[in-house]
Amino acid sequence: xxxxxxxxxxxxxxxxxxxxxxxxxxxxxxxxxxxxxxxxxxxxxxxxxxxxxxxxxxxxxxxxxxxxxxxxxxxxxxxxxxxxxxxxxxxxxxxxxxxxxxxxxxxxxxxxxxxxxxxxxxxxxxxxxxxxxxxxxxxxxxxxxxxxxxxxxxxxxxxxxxxxxxxxxxxxxxxxxxxxxxxxxxxxxxxxxxxxxxxxxxxxxxxxxxxxxxxxxxxxxxxxxxxxxxxxxxxxxxxxxxxxxxxxxxxxxxxxxxxxxxxxxxxxxxxxxxxxxxxxxxxxxxxxxxxxxxxx
Numbered sequence: 332x333x334x335x336x337x338x339x340x341x342x343x344x345x346x347x348x349x350x351x352x353x354x355x356x357x358x359x360x361x362x363x364x365x366x367x368x369x370x371x372x373x374x375x376x377x378x379x380x381x382x383x384x385x386x387x388x389x390x391x392x393x394x395x396x397x398x399x400x401x402x403x404x405x406x407x408x409x410x411x412x413x414x415x416x417x418x419x420x421x422x423x424x425x426x427x428x429x430x431x432x433x434x435x436x437x438x439x440x441x442x443x444x445x446x447x448x449x450x451x452x453x454x455x456x457x458x459x460x461x462x463x464x465x466x467x468x469x470x471x472x473x474x475x476x477x478x479x480x481x482x483x484x485x486x487x488x489x490x491x492x493x494x495x496x497x498x499x500x501x502x503x504x505x506x507x508x509x510x511x512x513x514x515x516x517x518x519x520x521x522x523x524x525x526x527x528x529x530x531x532x533x534x535x536x537x538x539x540x541x542x543x544x545x546x547x548x549x550x551x552x553x554x555x556x557x558x559x560x561x562x563x564x565x566x567x568x569x570x571x572x573x574x575x576x577x578x579x580x581x582x583x584x585x586x587x588x589x590x591x592x593x594x595x596x597x598x599x600x601x602x603x604x605x606x607x608x609x610x611x612x613x614x615x616x617x618x619x620x621x622x623x624x625x626x627x
Contacts, residue, residue, distance in 0.1 A: 351379030352588040359383040359426065359433045361413055361471055362440030364391035366541035367490065367576060371437055374580045375587065376404030380435065383426035384408035385419065385471075405430070413440050413467025414459075423474045432478040435587045438468035438512075439490045443542050444504030447556035457504040464508035465515070472519065476528065483527040488586055489516050491532045496598060496623055501556050513598050513623045520596030529595035531586050536574025536601035537567055574601045597621035 358375045362368040363384035369391075376382045376399045384406060386392050392408035399406040407429045411422035427433070444460030445452045468489055479485030494502065495509030516532040523530060537543055546565055551558035567573065579601045585591060591605045593612050598621050599605075608615065615621060 351377075353435070353584075354379035356380045356434040357383060357431045358435040358437065358587065359385070359423070359471070359475065360437045360439055361385050361467065363408070364388045364395055366544075367535055367538060367579065368437075368439040369395050370540070370576050370580055371439065371583060372406065373399060373402070373404075374584055375435070375437075376402065376406055378584055378588070380587075381405040381430045382407075383423075383430050383433065385411050385413065385422050385426075386440065387412050413470060414462045416470050419467070419470050420474060423471070427478075432482070433475045434479075434485055436471060436475040436485070436487045437490065437583065437587075438471055438487065440464075440467050441490065441508075444502065444508070446501050446560045448501065449503040451556075452504065460504035461508045461511070464505070465511045468512055469515065472515075476523065479528050480523070480526045485523075485528040486587055486589065486592075487516075487519065487528065487530045488583055489513075489530070489532050491516070491534055491598065493534050493536075493600070495532075495534075501560050510623065516598070517596050517622055524595065529586075529589075529592040531595065532598040533579070533583055533586070534598065534600045535576070535579035535583075537564065537572060538574055538576050538579065539568070540576055543568070543573065578602075594621070598623065 353375060358380040360368050360372050360382060363372045364386035372382045372384055372395055382399060384392055384395060387410060389410040392410055396406045396408050407426055409422035409425050411418045413419050441464045442460055445456040472487055475485065475487065489512050491512050492509040494506040495513045499506040513532045516530050520530040539547065543564060546561035547568065549561040551561055553559055553562055582599065582601055582603065585605055591609060594608060
């Protein structure tokens with residue numbers, strides 16, 4: 332449940348740490364200035380990728396690029412709002428000029444949307460979550476595929492949520508946008524498979540950064556919808572149901588490296604063991620599991 336709502340300072344692990352499976356690749360991360368996006372940008376750079384970043388906050392983007400530069404990595408950033416198609420296209424074009432065509436796209440930019448019963452939501456605020464979480468991912472995907480399809484290769488990782496495959500009362504815009512992104516992942520995977528492009532949906536879990544950090548710091552009263560949502564999140568952390576951001580980053584980096592391309596089109600959670608899934612990939616494909624389906 333990632334959002335751009337708060338800032339997390341994350342130092343990259345360093346250029347010399349471990350192997351570099353993404354050497355020579357360009358990874359584009361939306362929402363790369365904060366939270367999970369900032370962590371992913373550092374880890375992608377550590378794995379050898381040149382990292383292109385897009386987010387709304389120029390200052391926080393510069394800080395993320397600075398951290399990567401100091402660790403010996405390569406990064407560039409252009410501020411843009413992913414709901415502005417023209418600005419986003421211009422940002423991607425500038426980043427391509429500076430770093431090269433995108434090999435890996437991480438659609439991470441997201442907002443939580445309004446909290447409360449759906450019938451009380453302001454339509455403009457409700458729809459904004461759809462425009463950012465789903466529409467922004469769609470625009471960036473089209474821009475990336477314009478080069479991935481001719482190249483015959485590429486990977487797209489959509490950051491979704493458990494709320495997109497289950498439900499989240501009082502957070503209807505967020506849940507609906509993430510469910511749609513899961514289904515977009517499945518459809519795109521089938522469309523792009525003949526062209527060598529893999530597409531994944533990843534639930535990073537309930538993280539103590541982004542929306543989770545906002546909830547942990549919140550003092551909103553339980554009498555408000557926002558307070559009830561934040562209280563539920565705090566209860567989940569107290570019960571030990573939170574996730575480790577580094578585990579989420581490791582899963583995403585494994586997918587970005589091509590370790591599990593046969594799982595393209597699948598929805599994967601932070602606790603997944605990719606090697607174990609790959610040992611039964613034939614059954615997964617026969618059952619069409621790890622997808623958003625009507626159960627009978």
